[in-house]
Amino acid sequence: MEETIKEIAERIKGLRDIAAISVDDMAKMLKISKELYQEYESGNLDIPASILYVIAKRFNMELTALLTGEEPRLHSYALTRSGKGISVERRTDYKYQNLALNFIHKKAEPFMVTVDPEPDEAPVHLNNHPGQEFDYVLEGNLQIILGKHVLILNEGDSLFFDSNLEHGMKALNGKIAKFLAIIL
Secondary structure, three states, X not given: OHHHHHHHXXXXXXXXXXXXXXXXXXXXXXXXXXXXXHHHHHOOOOOOHHHHHHHHHHOXXXXXXXXXXXOOOEOOOOOOOXXXXXXXXXXXXXXXXXXXXXXXXXXXXXXXXXXXXXXXXXXXXXXXXXXXXEEEEEEOOEEEEEOOEEEEEOOOOEEEEXXXXXXXXEEOOOOOEEEXXXXX
């Protein structure tokens, strides 16, 4: 995993250098501090999926290419068998499985997301990214912070929202929660 983080960081630095974008400008675009961006680009700190998504969009590239260094090749369909999504562990809070990693020119990024339970007093870590997001709860219960709103979603519930809003999820009742997340 650590080697993968460093490879992704090197790709991001290379893209930034080729585009002649300063570290300051990149940090401003991502709405993070220069110091945090430098930690991401150095490969010393894991980069959240929301940040990777923004970077891929900025450089007009597939998220797959940023994550793997290879362009997606599938044009007609991408079949992902149960439990076989490509693991994209971009944050320690959630486990992501990309469900269409190798499909080229996707209009959406589908993920199976697993949220492990944490103590009730543990904070919900927030993030945001451009676009919209659709979440459908498959298992368990989720507390979702969405801007100033606190929502509880149960199995079968769904939420569609502007993902520019700060948002974060937390599994409830001491049990794992799984949801399908589609980022548009």
